[in-house]
Amino acid sequence: MTGETWRDHRVDIEERLDALIAEMSPEEKIAQLGSYWADQRSSDEIIAPMQDVFSEGRPSFDRAVRDGIGQLTRVFGTSPVTAAEGMERIRTAQRQLVSGTRLGIPAIVHEECLTGFTTLGATVYPTALAWGATFDPDLVAEMARAIGRDMAAVGVHQGLSPVLDVVADYRWGRVEETMGEDPYVVATLASAYVEGLQESGVIATLKHFAGHASSRGGRNHAPVSMGERELRDLVLPPFEMAVRSARARSVMNSYTETDRVPAAADRWLLTDLLRGEWGFEGTVVSDYWAVAFLKSKHGVAGTMAEAGRLAIHAGLDVELPDSSAFLELHADDPDPQRTSADIDTALRRVLRHKIELGLLDEGWAPAEPADHDLDSPENRSIARRLAEKSIVLLENSGAALPLAARTPRIAVIGPCVDDPSAMMGAYSYPVHVLPRHPQFGLGIEAESLPEALRAQFPGAEVVVERGCPLQTPGDDLELMRAEQAAKTADVAVVVVGDHAGMFGKGTSGEGSDAPSLDLPGDQVRLVERILASGTPVVLVVLSGRPYALGRFVGRAAAIVQAFMPGVEGAGALARVLSGAVNPSGHLPVQVPHGAAALPHTYLAPPLGQDGDRISNLSIAPAFPFGHGLSYTSFEVSGLALDRAEMPTDATVTAVVTVANTGARHGETVVQLYSADPVAQVTRPVRQLVGYARVALDAGETTRVSFRLHADRFSFTGLSRRRIVEPGEIRLSAGLSVGELAQTATVVLTGATREVAHPVLRTEVA
Template structure:
């Protein structure tokens, strides 16, 4: 291969035909390679094709044809005839016209249901594979540390074990469908200062290892992910795209990763334009390549210039060959270099919004809805005949149900003539179907962000004449400030956006019972409303089946089972805060005038039935530092209807050589029980599950006391048991046990 042919395999081509103000990626208008023809760019071949389906509205059939034409050119119009990998976004489903929109990742996390997440990923992977796409740029494994960050909706919450477990389920589902899963953003994107997009990250080595990196290690080792995408951020002043320790020494040499590392869009030229660690694009490209980025996305910009003013050509050639072997090996694994491989699709294009997809989307949406508070007003009787006011900026806008990386929000915002591109039931339609005898009036109440006192007054007047108010507030996702949630749509604080608080206050002042429904991409501070609302329901952008799911939860056709993967703050001043803080970061002891106790803690969620949960029974009270134990927990449905609960197991390390979280999730099990039914959950934990990075910077299991507690949430623990880890302090290696075993045995 010639140097130009090698470099071409390390880059991508994006047929980007939009105006400069229609961007869907950061600095796209200034850093894009421009509108060069595919034949020109790919004259020596190309490594990947960027978003053939996800850039502009094309049908599945059109996209397949365009992809096949590009592949045919590579096969017959280039000297080597090497096909390209095609990649697409797939965070809330295949990001293309007419595809099912699943709930956001934060909603998956609220299900605590790895099986459901795996089933969704199999459906998404099947759709991608069915149209010729090889790589999906998902999932997001960033652990939330500041709720103001715009991309909270894309994450799986604030606990690394929950994130890692559900991400592993997603990855394995995508990979089993024959599609390469891409872990992002490696590493620390969600830990940016001030919750601001692309801001520097301030974490030490221990926090990086114990909080940020754990989910990536799980998804690579246990899920089999074959690709990793770098983070845009910089940690301790080193940009991730130029961090050889992160991308090579840790990822490859320590963890043994053999797949490809792809750049986040324009992360390579960012090293010059944003981070200023390179004087030229060519220098930036050499930095990224040497750090360990094998593939430049979405355009071939920097890697096309690797030889410009190169002070060490031999070293660059060696780095090129290393990356090239990884890229070609992945193409071989995918069958692209098999003799006789043909790009032409056979049979009809798959239906991307079929009944099976919708069934999985509906399951996830229903399981993700969290009942935060309820004075008994819910569930609403299906034969209720009173006057119901459905009010709020999110009450009658199906777009508010979807995340920023869904195609209707991500792309179709620039094509209003196409609407949402799929059939989506609105919440008023869904409620009227569930409450056929009720008189349901619908009002906006207030714009999402702007002020309109007349709308607020109109809503308050209607509320006084109603028997019940369902107030739907929250977010509408959008990119780079076009929404109140999503990439680049960071929040200044944790009050509900815009003038929604004024609407809520006006409705509460009427004295009519108010059910507050929050449909959002992040948790908002709700403490000021709690003693005046009849019920509070949280849904994290539940997707195209979100409205029926909400209606069925409100009326009791579905018993709510969602649990919080993030805390809901009581006060907007609780910044930044997650439940994993060490003692000094917790609320209490009158150490500050700013209280940070949450309104609802991690893991919280109510049901229309009741569950009784025992404390843990341990099969040993002493365990070697390299041994394991079983903690058994009995859970019973003591109510009058079937339901699901999430049994949660937490660990507390009362005395350690470094400060540790007061409680940390080490196991969980979603258990469905009929009325009166009981089960025993056995959690099997290796001592590695209590490891942490110690004073010397090495991961250790330390002898001493560990307290295991069970609970309905981290704030509602039902019992505890103490054990002693015995022996000398033990170093753990990369092969340590990462998962707690779970077995559920039903009684009788």
């Protein structure tokens, strides 16, 4: 087959690929595995690690794409452009590729989309950690569909989201980008995001594969100290579900190295596991400059050519954000035949995406520029509902919440209370890009918490004081003003926590790792002074990670946790404080009691749990995983199983009763945990195996059933293979891992079974 038959959409895709690849020169093949970033910023404007180093000497677009190009990097997300301006830039670039190169192959356009489409004027949704707090896959999928529609409308084909990293250390700066510390919650929410984005015609990219959140000491880019069993059982399950079940079409490698092997050069990870075991057929794209890092940071390659060959042999298909190492693949190549075969393999995957996207069809042309509304009322509605469902009421011991409708004077105190951008994550456009373009402000309409409280309490006097800076030591005069404001108020809403920023320019975000889990700067001192004022204190933690709050438990009248709830976050918080919205979020991470003990997630095996009195450092949390209160009350009872025994390849159904025992409508999250008390390797003391978000009127009762295949109790055994082992499994139900009112036991019978294609989801009804 020759000529232009590869442009005929009626021809079988494999035949089209064969025809096109046969026509391509070696240079044209390599060009399709690279990318181009038209980035002209200075070294103090970086938004990616070591961007200033690798951006030096970038060729012009004309020169870079003379043989074509695989991807265009962040046309919308680099510097401020309107929808129409960004579309015009894409159209100009794509026209040059179509008419100015021999084969005329358009590029895939990719953008960031972690908290929404990362561009000027687009809706900023809550951070992924806030999604985790909703325990609501359907709402996450609805958000992803909206993000995908906006991106597809302006000519974007691939989104670099979601993040599937499972939190292992709360000090890590990118905790805000994750969906929490439980692999099943991350897996189900991430899969919902993938399905929503791809339903809108945009390729989802799973990241960071794998172990990025497990770096030593919670430090960005640090090595990972983890064996294969822990990797398989705690880190990889979200990726597996998103690949096998949600059919994600792209994966991005992690910057980290595990057992001394960098992910970008790990053939076991990128090929044997991802493709061989899981059947992944899409593309693996590099995190920005990860291929070059094989030489400059990891030291496993002596030249850029060697770095490129290591990556492509491992199974990495596309180099982002620029072409560098892959351009030198054939330089001093000791095995050119092998390299050529690797190139053809990667090329086939890349071109398959382009065919599936319609880019290679006869007559394809980029969309005409138009002023698309990227912050529509529909988007705002989704952002508002996500924000409201993500807010967690941790404590209400003083019954201060909801605030009385006629509260005369409210003091709002905290270092970022009057800054709406404090509601937004590090990968939101207002935080990620616009600080370098102050003339645009936030680029989007957003209110601060004091403004939202004034709207919610129109008769109240709302007084605002900073109290202290976010990170640096404060002065006594500023602290005294805040204390005086509290003393003369009926309630003090003290807002502490983070402001997102990249590489140390904030207290949360990529490269903004925490030295401890105490609140940053003088914020602990601020809270103590306001507590001492005698005025009831509602402590609002607005953060990208959980902070140690044990010293405030029982002393604040109420404690509320919000994980950067986005552009609608201020209004959502005000409505929760007023009672207009009944809080229903539950913790996707634990809240530590003290900052001195090493960070700890609930999934530790027995030796890692508190209670054995083997150390003077307690790691018991202030608030456990899954915790979340309401302005009504709920009760879980009557856990029953449909069988007492089951073979290791069968299913069991657990049914519980959930009742709203309070006086108003509310929502909660009923949770089902399993425990495997005796196994051939150590297992978590408890692990979430199912959850359901339940809405009930006052006095209403419902039954929730969880149907679990025995695969849901599988783990990686001594043989390093996934197995289901006979023995006792204890199932417990409740409203958090620390509040499990009901327990029942099922015994698995028969021989130990190896599991090749596991049932990954628990069916809920």
